[in-house]
Amino acid sequence: MFTLLTAIAAVAWVSANTTTPTTPLVISHAKGEINIDGVGDEATWTGITAVVPSLQGAAGDANFGGEFKLTYDENNIYVLVTVNDATPNQDGSSTWQSDCVELFFAMDTNTHASYQAGDWQIRKIASKSQADSGVDGTGSIKSLLADPRFKVEQTDAATGYVQEWQLPIDSLVQGAAFDGQNFRFDIQLADNDGTGNERTAQRFWNSNADNQWNQTTNMGYVKMEWPLAVKQAIAKASSIRIKANSIEFAKMAKEVNVYSITGQLMLKARNVNAISTSALKSGVYFVVADGEKAKFVIK
Secondary structure, X not given: OOOOOOEEOOOOEEOOOOOOOOOOEEXXXXXXXXXXXXXXXXXXXXXXXXXXXXXXXXXXXXOOEEEXXXXXXXXXXXXXXXXEOOOOOOXXXXXXXXXXXXXXXXXXXOOOOOOOOOEEEEEEEOOOOOOOEEEEOOOOHHHHHHOOOOEEEEEEXXXXXXXXXXXXXXXXXXXXXXXXXXXXXXXXXXXXOOOOOOOOEEEEOOOOOOOOOOOOOOOEEEEEOOOOXXXXXXXXXXXXXXXXXXXXXXXXXXXXXXXXXXXXXXXXXXXXXXXXXOOOOOEEEEEEEOOEEEEEEEO
């Protein structure tokens, strides 16, 4: 069995590009607990599906292809990968020549011509029970794989296999300048159809330049729907108390305004000791009460 990571947003299809997209793939916060069992049947996975259509190399199996999903919470990034390949094979001399899934992360969104801290290539062979190998900018891939929070599980079917990954965010970040919301990502599916000890096809999401294994130039951009630094009830103003469905004030507030993260006025009240937030949808908000400001999240 193997373990996997994933993230989600509004329903959409994402096509492969040969250059980095200017618009990031926006992923949603997980709507519930993800059980890393390689099945991928949680309702949490409902949402964006990104096909992996780019093809590099020989044709490989006619049915070779796949898709992935991403989601996250305050602690982990999750990836769900579904691969269509009825004949996965392992190359006895090389992990990267075998049927496998490779994940690429850069937790600093700058372009790096060579791997630095927070840049990763993590590989999972389709026929083995552990994440097999990988590289990163600090030489600490073993520490990531040894992290008890790191998980990867796989289930097999006649038509292919499914992997689920759980990747601890702080282990991925290492010394990178992660802003708590944006990172770079790509995924590669490798096909070994058994005709020789080598890959016969490769599929990528963002770019088939095939240099993601040692640089971040052609990785795509991913944006979390709200920053990790934002927590429920993190009011910084002592007179503002964030509750599950309301905001309370230590003394009567003469004027209260609640704004969305984009600056849209959502709620307004005067001369109140509390205001209900039950009508707000999931998202990040700011409350301003008599000049004091606090940030809060509706989940």
